Amino acid sequence: MSAQATARVAPPAFAPRPRPEREATPSARLRVVRAPAQARTRVPFVLVCMGVLAVALLSALLLNTQMAQASYSIHDKTNELARLDQDQKDLVAVLDHKSSPEELAQAARKLGMVPAAGTGWVRLSDGSVQGAPKAKK
Numbered sequence: 001m002s003a004q005a006t007a008r009v010a011p012p013a014f015a016p017r018p019r020p021e022r023e024a025t026p027s028a029r030l031r032v033v034r035a036p037a038q039a040r041t042r043v044p045f046v047l048v049c050m051g052v053l054a055v056a057l058l059s060a061l062l063l064n065t066q067m068a069q070a071s072y073s074i075h076d077k078t079n080e081l082a083r084l085d086q087d088q089k090d091l092v093a094v095l096d097h098k099s100s101p102e103e104l105a106q107a108a109r110k111l112g113m114v115p116a117a118g119t120g121w122v123r124l125s126d127g128s129v130q131g132a133p134k135a136k137k
Contacts (some may be wrong), residue, residue: 105115120133 114135117136118132118135120129120131122129
């Protein structure tokens with residue numbers, strides 16, 4: 001015996017098993033199979049997403065612009081209010097300076113007024129003078 005006769009060749013482990021032959025039966029019918037449905041395109045979805053993103057960015061830009069404009073307006077109004085407040089304080093200071101008691105008394109004398117020694121008042125219901133006002137001498 002030779003070495004070739006004793007050595008057996010093993011079939012590979014990954015070899016497929018042979019399928020048993022099917023016999024054509026008269027009951028087996030052939031039918032038409034439709035082609036697989038074509039995958040939907042993603043273009044409309046991507047366009048909608050881009051549109052939503054564009055609208056969101058545009059609205060954020062417009063909102064930011066409006067807020068900046070309002071901020072500038074508030075700043076301008078605050079400055080104007082501070083300027084008007086300072087003008088009011090200046091005018092009050094000028095008025096206080098001009099209306100000192102001495103200046104008021106001098107202006108009253110120029111108009112012919114005299115200081116009163118007593119007090120009096122007028123009753124509005126009948127127009128009568130109450131009290132005894134007299135001029136100081």
